[in-house]
Amino acid sequence: ADLSEAVKEFFTAVNEAYEVLSDEKRRAAYMASAHGATRERKEAARADHAKGDACLRTGDLARARGFFEAAQRGDPRPEYQASIALTWALDPQRRDLRRARAILEESTRAGPTSRAWYALGVVARLEGDLRTAEEQFRKAVEADPKNQDAAKELRALQARRSVHRD
Numbered sequence: 614a615d616l617s618e619a620v621k622e623f624f625t626a627v628n629e630a631y632e633v634l635s636d637e638k639r640r641a642a643y644m645a646s647a648h649g650a651t652r653e654r655k656e657a658a659r660a661d662h663a664k665g666d667a668c669l670r671t672g673d674l675a676r677a678r679g680f681f682e683a684a685q686r687g688d689p690r691p692e693y694q695a696s697i698a699l700t701w702a703l704d705p706q707r708r709d710l711r712r713a714r715a716i717l718e719e720s721t722r723a724g725p726t727s728r729a730w731y732a733l734g735v736v737a738r739l740e741g742d743l744r745t746a747e748e749q750f751r752k753a754v755e756a757d758p759k760n761q762d763a764a765k766e767l768r769a770l771q772a773r774r775s776v777h778r779d
Contacts (some may be wrong), residue, residue, distance in 0.1 A: 630734045634722045643766060654688060655687065655688045657687050658683070658684040658686075658688035658690075658693070659684070659685030659688070660694075661680045661683040661684035661687065662680065662681060662693055664678075664680045664698060665677045665678070665680030665684060666696070668680060668776075669696075669703075674704040674707075675704070675705055675707075677696075678700040678704075680698060681696040681697045681700060682697060684696075685697060690739060691720040691721065691725075691726050691728075692720075692727075692729070694716055694717075694729075695716075695720045695726060695728040695729040696732075697712040697722065698712075698714075698716035698729075698732045698736075699713070699728075699731070699732040701716065702732065708739075710736055710740060714736060717732055721733075725756070726756065727754075727756035727760045728751045728753075730749050730750070730752040730753035730756060730763065731749070731750065731762055731766070733749040734746045734747075734749030734750040735766070737749055743773075743774075746766070746770060747767065747770045747771070750764075750766045750770065751767060754767060
């Protein structure tokens with residue numbers, strides 16, 4: 614008796630789904646609306662990621678993380694995950710390099726992106742492993758020659774190394 618209402622709702626939903634899927638016109642309309650919603654989610658995620666990047670550049674890391682997490686929820690992409698990791702690495706008040714590394718490990722399973730290489734370089738630099746940082750920044754630039762942040766970090770590390778030689 615306790616479940617009768619839930620069971621009734623379940624079978625009503627199943628019957629409605631069957632009616633939609635068994636009718637060519639209704640199924641086509643449903644598929645078109647579902648595809649449109651997916652496209653809208655991806656566009657919203659792209660906009661959230663751009664807002665996160667703007668916050669990252671101004672140093673508002675908590676807000677950037679919120680936008681990056683919203684982007685990740687809307688469209689789970691490795692570069693969005695790498696952006697979240699970057700905020701954990703760069704935030705001086707809540708720096709968590711272990712969490713950043715764990716997120717980056719997850720994001721690179723499908724293949725590292727330029728953003729992930731850059732974030733890995735930042736983590737390595739913060740840990741004091743400058744050789745690994747330089748390697749990661751180099752990979753980021755190779756993956757995306759327009760990655761200005763990685764190129765800037767790479768130049769800084771190379772300049773630092775040449776000063777130490779002199």
